[in-house]
Every structure is written in structure tokens, then in C-alpha cells.
Amino acid sequence: MAIEAWFMDESDEDPRLPHHRKPEELVPLDHLAELGVLYWRLNPKDYENDQQLRNIRETRGYNYMDLLDICPEKLENYEEKLKNFYTEHIHADEEIRYCLEGSGYFDVRDKNDRWIRIWIKAGDLIILPAGIYHRFTLDTSNYVKLMRLFMGEPVWISYNRPQEDHPARKEYIESFTKKVGVALEAH
Numbered sequence: 001m002a003i004e005a006w007f008m009d010e011s012d013e014d015p016r017l018p019h020h021r022k023p024e025e026l027v028p029l030d031h032l033a034e035l036g037v038l039y040w041r042l043n044p045k046d047y048e049n050d051q052q053l054r055n056i057r058e059t060r061g062y063n064y065m066d067l068l069d070i071c072p073e074k075l076e077n078y079e080e081k082l083k084n085f086y087t088e089h090i091h092a093d094e095e096i097r098y099c100l101e102g103s104g105y106f107d108v109r110d111k112n113d114r115w116i117r118i119w120i121k122a123g124d125l126i127i128l129p130a131g132i133y134h135r136f137t138l139d140t141s142n143y144v145k146l147m148r149l150f151m152g153e154p155v156w157i158s159y160n161r162p163q164e165d166h167p168a169r170k171e172y173i174e175s176f177t178k179k180v181g182v183a184l185e186a187h
Contacts, residue, residue, distance in 0.1 A: 003039050003124050005032060008107065008115040015086055015105075015137045019117060027116050035110060036129035036175065037118070044100045044122045047147065053098070056125070062096060062149035070104070071143040085136040089158035092168045093151070095134070098125040102144035109133040111176065120144075131172025133161055 005027040008019040029039060042053055057063070072078045088109075097106070103121040108128065110116055119139070120126060128134055138144060148154065163169045 002029060002041065003032075003121075003126070004119045005029075005116055008117045016140045016142070018119075018139075031110075032108075032116070032118070035108060035116075036132060036172070037108060038127040040125045041123055042098065042125055044098075047098070047100060053125070057149065060096075060127075061151045064150040064152060064154055066148050066154065067100070068146045068148055069143075070138060070146065071102075082137065084158070087158070088133055088135050088161045090131050090133055090161070090163050090166060090169055090172075091128075091156070091158060092166070093130050093155060095128040096125070096149035097128075098147035098149065099123065100145045100147055102138075103141055104136060104138045104144040107135050107137075129172055129175075131166070131168035131170070133163075 006018075007021055007025040007027060009021045011017075011019055013019070032039065040052070040056060043050055047053055057065075069075065070078075070082070075081055097120070099120045099122055101122050103119065106118045106120060106126065106128065107115050108118065109132065118126065148156075159166055
């Protein structure tokens with residue numbers, strides 16, 4: 001089962017709701033790939049022994065890993081952190097998240113500044129490119145367990161929009177004109 005993604009409506013209702021447009025406008029994987037968003041479907045029940053995950057980590061240089069439970073009972077300052085995650089921002093590095101349990105939404109901006117909602121569930125590994133405007137929230141399940149992967153020591157610094165002059169944002173925008181760096185092995 002592939003990841004689900006769609007163009008979002010403009011509603012200000014609870015961000016944990018799906019926010020489908022009417023009629024629904026689904027977004028195929030190849031459109032996400034054009035934005036630099038990469039996806040793999042893996043086995044979350046055996047992540048410690050998963051050869052495909054090991055190959056992805058080795059190929060892309062992800063040598064640091066940690067696990068994060070996001071729910072009111074397990075995350076200190078839960079409300080504040082969820083609000084920060086949902087504030088539109090970029091990072092100077094890729095954001096790599098592997099959903100081991102539960103589910104949530106990554107929202108990314110497309111080339112026309114429209115929100116695309118990506119529903120991640122157990123087994124979904126996604127990579128958001130450096131410089132893409134995005135945000136994260138839980139869905140109505142209010143729980144997700146994520147593996148975070150990094151190159152070297154973890155750096156999680158967000159730069160809230162607007163960031164048009166940030167080097168990562170400039171490079172991301174430039175990648176659309178050059179069409180370089182799309183990984184063909186992601187699916």
C-alpha cells in the first residue's frame with residue numbers, strides 16, 4: 001500500500017482532520033518526487049534487522065538514529081512542540097522520518113504554493129528535501145512513533161517562513177530549474 005497524499009482545503013478547522021478538498025484531489029508519488037519528496041515502504045515490525053533500511057542509511061549517509069514518541073503522555077511540552085511542528089518552516093538539511101507506529105501528516109508546499117498533505121502510517125519512510133516549506137501534525141489518533149535519521153550529529157533547527165534568502169531555500173528552488181538529484185530508487 002503506497003503513501004496517501006492530496007491537495008488540502010483552505011479550512012482553519014482542527015489540523016488533525018484530513019482536510020480533503022471537495023472533490024478530492026489526490027497527489028501521485030511522481031508528483032511528490034518532482035518536489036524532491038522521497039518515499040519507501042518498509043517493514044516497521046523488524047526495523048532493527050531490515051536490510052532495505054540499512055541500505056538506505058548506508059547509501060544516503062544516515063549514521064545517526066533516534067526514536068520519538070509524539071503523544072500527550074510521552075512528549076514533554078506536548079502542546080507547545082506540536083504547535084512548533086505545525087508552524088510552516090524549512091531546514092538546512094533533509095528531514096528523514098520513518099513511521100514505526102501510529103500516523104500523522106506532513107504538509108509540504110508545491111511549486112504553486114499549495115499545501116499537499118502526506119499521510120504517513122506505520123512502514124512509511126519519507127525524506128523531505130532541505131529548503132522545502134513544510135509542517136507536521138498528528139492525525140486524530142494523537143499518536144505516532146517516528147525514527148529520525150540524520151547525517152552526523154542530529155541538527156533540528158527550523159527556520160520559519162519567510163526564508164527566501166536562506167541558502168537551503170535558494171538551492172531547493174534552483175533544483176527545479178536544473179532537475180538534478182532525484183533519486184530513482186525511491187518508490
